[in-house]
Amino acid sequence: xxxxxxxxxxxxxxxxxxxxxxxxxxxxxxxxxxxxxxxxxxxxxxxxxxxxxxxxxxxxxxxxxxxxxxxxxxxxxxxxxxxxxxxxxxxxxxxxxxxxxxxxxxxxxxxxxxxxxxxxxxxxxxxxxxxxxxxxxxxxxxxxxxxxxxxxxxxxxxxxxxxxxxxxxxxxxxxxxxxxxxxxxxxxxxxxxxxxxxxxxxxxxxxxxxxxxxxxxxxxxxxxxxxxxxxxxxxxxxxxxxxxxxxxxxxxxxxxxxxxxxxxxxxxxxxxxxxxxxxxxxxxxxxxxxxxxxxxxxxxxxxxxxxxxxxxxxxxxxxxxxx
Amino acid sequence: xxxxxxxxxxxxxxxxxxxxxxxxxxxxxxxxxxxxxxxxxxxxxxxxxxxxxxxxxxxxxxxxxxxxxxxxxxxxxxxxxxxxxxxxxxxxxxxxxxxxxxxxxxxxxxxxxxxxxxxxxxxxxxxxxxxxxxxxxxxxxxxxxxxxxxxxxxxxxxxxxxxxxxxxxxxxxxxxxxxxxxxxxxxxxxxxxxxxxxxxxxxxxxxxxxxxxxxxxxxxxxxxxxxxxxxxxxxxxxxxxxxxxxxxxxxxxxxxxxxxxxxxxxxxxxxxxxxxxxxxxxxxxxxxxxxxxxxxxxxxxxxxxxxxxxxxxxxxxxxxxxx
DNA sequence: TCGAATCGTGGTAGCGTTAACGCAACAAGA
DNA sequence: TCTTGTTGCGTTAACGCTACCACGATTCGA
Numbered sequence: 001x002x003x004x005x006x007x008x009x010x011x012x013x014x015x016x017x018x019x020x021x022x023x024x025x026x027x028x029x030x031x032x033x034x035x036x037x038x039x040x041x042x043x044x045x046x047x048x049x050x051x052x053x054x055x056x057x058x059x060x061x062x063x064x065x066x067x068x069x070x071x072x073x074x075x076x077x078x079x080x081x082x083x084x085x086x087x088x089x090x091x092x093x094x095x096x097x098x099x100x101x102x103x104x105x106x107x108x109x110x111x112x113x114x115x116x117x118x119x120x121x122x123x124x125x126x127x128x129x130x131x132x133x134x135x136x137x138x139x140x141x142x143x144x145x146x147x148x149x150x151x152x153x154x155x156x157x158x159x160x161x162x163x164x165x166x167x168x169x170x171x172x173x174x175x176x177x178x179x180x181x182x183x184x185x186x187x188x189x190x191x192x193x194x195x196x197x198x199x200x201x202x203x204x205x206x207x208x209x210x211x212x213x214x215x216x217x218x219x220x221x222x223x224x225x226x227x228x229x230x231x232x233x234x235x236x237x238x239x240x241x242x243x244x245x246x247x248x249x250x251x252x253x254x255x256x257x258x259x260x261x262x263x264x265x266x267x268x269x270x271x272x273x274x275x276x277x278x279x280x281x282x283x284x285x286x287x288x289x290x291x292x293x294x295x296x297x298x299x300x301x302x303x304x305x306x307x308x309x310x311x312x313x314x315x316x317x318x319x320x321x322x323x
Numbered sequence: 324x325x326x327x328x329x330x331x332x333x334x335x336x337x338x339x340x341x342x343x344x345x346x347x348x349x350x351x352x353x354x355x356x357x358x359x360x361x362x363x364x365x366x367x368x369x370x371x372x373x374x375x376x377x378x379x380x381x382x383x384x385x386x387x388x389x390x391x392x393x394x395x396x397x398x399x400x401x402x403x404x405x406x407x408x409x410x411x412x413x414x415x416x417x418x419x420x421x422x423x424x425x426x427x428x429x430x431x432x433x434x435x436x437x438x439x440x441x442x443x444x445x446x447x448x449x450x451x452x453x454x455x456x457x458x459x460x461x462x463x464x465x466x467x468x469x470x471x472x473x474x475x476x477x478x479x480x481x482x483x484x485x486x487x488x489x490x491x492x493x494x495x496x497x498x499x500x501x502x503x504x505x506x507x508x509x510x511x512x513x514x515x516x517x518x519x520x521x522x523x524x525x526x527x528x529x530x531x532x533x534x535x536x537x538x539x540x541x542x543x544x545x546x547x548x549x550x551x552x553x554x555x556x557x558x559x560x561x562x563x564x565x566x567x568x569x570x571x572x573x574x575x576x577x578x579x580x581x582x583x584x585x586x587x588x589x590x591x592x593x594x595x596x597x598x599x600x601x602x603x604x605x606x607x608x609x610x611x612x613x614x615x616x617x618x619x620x621x622x623x624x625x626x627x628x629x630x631x632x633x634x635x636x637x638x639x640x641x642x643x644x645x646x
Numbered sequence: 647t648c649g650a651a652t653c654g655t656g657g658t659a660g661c662g663t664t665a666a667c668g669c670a671a672c673a674a675g676a
Numbered sequence: 677t678c679t680t681g682t683t684g685c686g687t688t689a690a691c692g693c694t695a696c697c698a699c700g701a702t703t704c705g706a
Binding site for chain 3: 327357361
């Protein structure tokens with residue numbers, strides 16, 4: 001019909017006809033069917049966004065960033081929460097292909113996501129990895145400087161005189177955990193502090209409770225740490241809880257630094273010394289990369305964007321007391 | 324094709340044929356096209372979720388609750404963030420109709436959302452309102468006991484001896500703000516404290532900065548409040564910041580209570596006396612209502628679910644000092 | 647005045663899937 | 677043996693839209 005032309009406002013329609021069609025559309029409350037449109041044009045105007053945990057403020061902000069840019073560009077966002085489950089991630093990726101989304105933004109579960117991502121490459125769905133790279137896997141990528149950030153945090157602790165510095169981390173199949181461990185080790189090495197594996201508490205699925213248990217175990221060591229580096233905003237919650245349980249004063253008896261700031265926490269209680277990552281920007285930039293690729297404005301080469309983190313010294317590291 | 328039968332595993336297929344089809348599917352990496360399927364069956368297996376701000380932990384948890392239940396039921400979630408903008412909400416609702424989603428879960432911008440929601444009723448898209456009702460509008464509804472919760476919070480302050488109690492709220496076109504104001508006024512009235520409009524700080528779009536400014540103005544009154552009731556987790560951030568700016572000790576010089584707990588904040592710093600709402604449950608129950616309706620397991624009558632809030636007394640109200 | 651370009655509109659086909667039906671082959675009951 | 681039913685699979689049409697082509701009407705340059 002000519003209706004289609006009016007809807008998609010193509011130029012080849014007389015003013016009069018357009019007016020009449022628009023009147024009818026308004027009167028009948030007609031709404032075009034995007035499924036049908038998608039079927040013919042093979043365009044859905046939708047992106048998939050896949051994260052391991054929407055409730056984690058870091059990922060929430062990423063989602064918001066994506067949503068904003070996508071919306072401005074006329075795209076919708078299908079949200080998927082994998083809960084860190086690789087099977088669920090696979091299911092979602094299949095669904096994204098099935099839905100014919102035009103692109104996917106994903107913070108993968110970990111290195112084991114690689115076969116899942118093959119689904120996208122096989123079906124020519126462009127995608128951008130956010131926050132987490134995958135060992136030896138080429139793709140557009142937006143992430144933070146985990147190595148450098150971790151190194152700086154740990155150096156900060158070392159400068160404050162700490163030598164027994166523990167790290168609480170999630171499983172090393174997650175690139176950020178790997179990189180932050182590397183930064184931690186680099187800082188120790190540079191200061192001539194020998195690595196002590198007793199002080200590195202790994203646990204695959206990081207949750208506050210898990211981090212709490214790890215912290216308690218660390219505190220029970222014959223030579224317990226005087227400072228802790230928590231791998232992210234989730235882990236740090238457990239550390240704080242463990243310290244409270246043991247009546248340990250932070251930073252007096254235990255210094256604490258971590259990755260990721262949480263806006264609400266820091267505004268209500270500016271306490272944690274953190275490496276704050278611009279999470280929302282991760283989302284906006286990643287979406288921009290995706291849009292560029294869709295527009296073909298970009299070479300076949302994969303691009304990596306590394307965003308600097310913001311080192312914010314607050315109370316938990318004990319810097320102010322040391323002054 | 325017979326392929327369709329295999330995919331939807333209908334019974335009328337021989338074992339041998341099924342095996343062969345499945346083999347081909349695996350080999351070719353065939354993924355069915357949901358658009359086409361949706362077109363014929365007029366089923367998309369998708370819900371729309373519309374909230375005013377994903378980054379607000381309260382709504383984030385709702386989204387997560389929705390996502391979880393939806394996923395279990397085989398549905399996907401299209402996420403929309405209106406940013407409190409009524410026009411944007413309208414656009415999203417049109418899109419939801421256009422996408423043929425099977426239902427919508429929405430925390431509306433406010434009472435002005437009513438014409439927007441007509442889009443759904445006109446197109447027979449079932450929906451559930453979450454957290455916010457709309458004046459004189461019938462629909463399935465999941466919300467908290469704002470009146471009772473607010474009343475309890477304010478009564479708590481009164482019991483602690485406060486008589487100059489201010490309220491910081493968002494615009495009254497949002498039902499929760501209206502209800503909480505009512506609870507506040509009820510509590511005052513019950514205690515025989517006269518209403519003082521000077522102490523009620525309304526601002527349409529609530530943001531920490533706005534709440535901060537309101538608080539500062541309240542503190543500058545000739546007879547400033549000794550206690551503040553913040554309408555939600557966003558407003559309370561601004562109050563805390565204002566108090567810090569003025570070097571006012573909470574609760575010593577200014578008592579503080581609010582609606583909504585923020586998990587991360589309360590775990591790291593269990594300070595705020597709050598009326599904690601089970602946000603995630605809002606999402607799960609709302610989705611359940613929607614699923615019931617889709618399954619036709621439910622009368623035409625609209626249902627309202629009111630979830631009780633959890634009154635958590637911590638430091639900010641000064642109860643412990645008063646003991 | 648005539649051919650050619652342009653404009654506005656309508657017709658047809660096809661996107662990938664499934665609902666509905668059709669039909670052969672075979673089994674079972676009379 | 678004939679009817680009836682069941683099983684397994686193919687065919688057709690339709691979902692609502694747009695790409696593409698066709699065609700009459702108008703405009704324009706020569």
